[in-house]
Amino acid sequence: MIYKLFISDSNTLQHKPETGMGYQIVEATRFGQTGVKRYIVYNSELVVNLDADFKTYKRQIFSEGFSKVLNRSNELILETNSIRVLNKAEIIQSKALGFSETKANKKRHSGDKGAKDNSQENANGTEVFVRISAYEDDKRIDFGDKKLKPGSYTTTEKDYNECVWTNDDPIDRYALPNDETIKWAFYIKPRTSDILQRGIVQPAFEHEGGGIEAYFENGTSTNTYFQKKSYGK
Amino acid sequence: MTKKVKLLDTQIKLLESLPEQGMGFQIVDIELKNGQKLANRIVFNSTYLQVNEEEFIDPLQIELIKLHDEKNGNGAKKVGDN
Numbered sequence: 001m002i003y004k005l006f007i008s009d010s011n012t013l014q015h016k017p018e019t020g021m022g023y024q025i026v027e028a029t030r031f032g033q034t035g036v037k038r039y040i041v042y043n044s045e046l047v048v049n050l051d052a053d054f055k056t057y058k059r060q061i062f063s064e065g066f067s068k069v070l071n072r073s074n075e076l077i078l079e080t081n082s083i084r085v086l087n088k089a090e091i092i093q094s095k096a097l098g099f100s101e102t103k104a105n106k107k108r109h110s111g112d113k114g115a116k117d118n119s120q121e122n123a124n125g126t127e128v129f130v131r132i133s134a135y136e137d138d139k140r141i142d143f144g145d146k147k148l149k150p151g152s153y154t155t156t157e158k159d160y161n162e163c164v165w166t167n168d169d170p171i172d173r174y175a176l177p178n179d180e181t182i183k184w185a186f187y188i189k190p191r192t193s194d195i196l197q198r199g200i201v202q203p204a205f206e207h208e209g210g211g212i213e214a215y216f217e218n219g220t221s222t223n224t225y226f227q228k229k230s231y232g233k
Numbered sequence: 234m235t236k237k238v239k240l241l242d243t244q245i246k247l248l249e250s251l252p253e254q255g256m257g258f259q260i261v262d263i264e265l266k267n268g269q270k271l272a273n274r275i276v277f278n279s280t281y282l283q284v285n286e287e288e289f290i291d292p293l294q295i296e297l298i299k300l301h302d303e304k305n306g307n308g309a310k311k312v313g314d315n
Contacts, residue, residue, distance in 0.1 A: 065234045065286070133257050139249045139279040140257075151252020174256055177275050178283075204255070213256065 002057050002069055003047040003076030006031075009083065013044040016085045025050070025086045031077035038086075046070050055169070107162040108173065108210030115153070115199040115215035123190035128157040129214055130187055132170055132231060134180040141186050141225055148188050150219040156198070159212035160185065164232045173211040175204040187227040190220040234286035237277065241292045248279035251300055264297040265290075273301050 005013070019025040024041045038050040046066060048057045061069050131140065131154040140152040148154070155163075155174065163173050170182045190196065196216050201209035240248070254260045257278060263271040271290070275283045284290050 062234065131256060133278065135257075135278040135280075137278075138257070139245070140253065149249065153253050153256040155256070176255065177258055178277055180277070201255075217252070 001049050002061065002073050004070055004073040005041060005045050005047050006075055006077040009076075009078045009080060010045045012080055012083055013041055013085070016083075017087070019086055027082075027084045027086060028078040029082040031079055036082065042066065046073070047076050055172075106166045106168040106173070106210075107159075108168075108208070109159075109200045109212060110210065111200040112202070113199045114202045115197045115213045118197050118199045120195045120197050120217075122192055123194045123196060123220075125192040126189070128187055128189050129154040129196075130157050130160040130185050131155075132160065132174070132182045133184045133186065134178065134182055136184055136228075138184065138186055142219075143225070145222045146225040147222050148190075148216050148220040148225060150217060152216050152219060154188060154214045154216070156212050156214060157187070163211060170211075170231070172207045173201065173209070174213065175201050175207040175209040175211075177205040182231045185229045185231050185233075186225060187229070188220055188225050190216070190224050194218075194220045194224065235283050236286055237281040238284055238290050238292060240276070240280060240282055240295075244292060244295060244298060245280050247298060248276060254300075260301040262299050262301050263295055265294045266296045267294065 013024055013026070016024065022042060024044065026039045026041050027036050028039065029036050039047050040050055040054070041047050042061075043066070046061070046069065048054060048061070131138065131148070131152070140149050141147075142149050162168070163170055170176070171178070194216065195218060196214045198212060198214045201211045201213045203209045248259055248261070251259065259276045259279065261274055261276055261282075263274060263282075265271070271284075277283065282290065282292075
């Protein structure tokens with residue numbers, strides 16, 4: 001649910017530190033109730049339950065606009081003394097704990113090195129990589145020479161399939177900054193002369209990452225792009 | 234709220250020649266002809282610049298686009314250089 005925070009609770013939060021730029025992650029008890037719930041509070045006034053539906057509510061805020069959603073939201077009153085703002089270290093710790101419970105079945109990966117943090121390797125000539133996109137005319141694919149352009153990211157076909165088969169959210173898995181629907185998958189089979197770096201997608205843009213990413217600094221050889229499919233097909 | 238502004242073909246071509254920061258997006262700094270600077274902006278598919286809802290950005294007024302890569306300073310190019 002999305003709420004407008006009661007004015008005195010809002011004032012309380014304004015005097016507490018932020019968890020990240022523009023938001024606070026809060027544990028608190030609702031006024032007159034028992035049990036602690038976790039919320040994310042934007043600008044110390046717009047409250048969203050941090051539960052399984054959080055992403056749906058977040059998209060709603062982005063699509064309708066902060067003020068519009070705030071103005072029509074019901075008020076949320078908290079037990080003032082119960083309000084506790086979590087810091088980033090606590091969030092990371094709880095995410096790490098949550099990983100085993102909620103992300104393991106999505107076959108996400110853990111590790112602190114992105115593709116560019118790792119050394120270069122040659123492709124083995126048989127492994128297939130996939131690039132997902134909201135755009136059919138993906139600009140990193142050279143459709144004329146059928147290759148990947150220099151400086152482009154992909155994931156492995158294996159990780160892409162795991163993302164699809166576990167019904168994972170590709171925006172979150174690959175920590176993409178847009179909430180546009182991923183519609184396309186482009187398949188590339190690099191030659192042994194092609195060089196890549198692979199790693200784990202790091203958290204960014206309020207997404208968890210945990211997918212595999214492969215970076216081709218020099219792109220791939222001619223005729224290595226071989227197929228375009230609808231995402232998930 | 235954000236919206237997307239489609240860049241000019243010359244700007245798209247320029248960005249196509251520069252590396253990505255993640256799958257499908259580039260983070261850029263932009264300088265307008267009036268001297269205004271837009272830092273740390275996201276461009277999707279080398280084509281669509283994400284701007285705030287209240288901003289009005291005319292792609293014709295873009296003087297310089299460079300990748301937001303302070304480590305190497307790579308990618309600083311004027312539109313039309315390539």
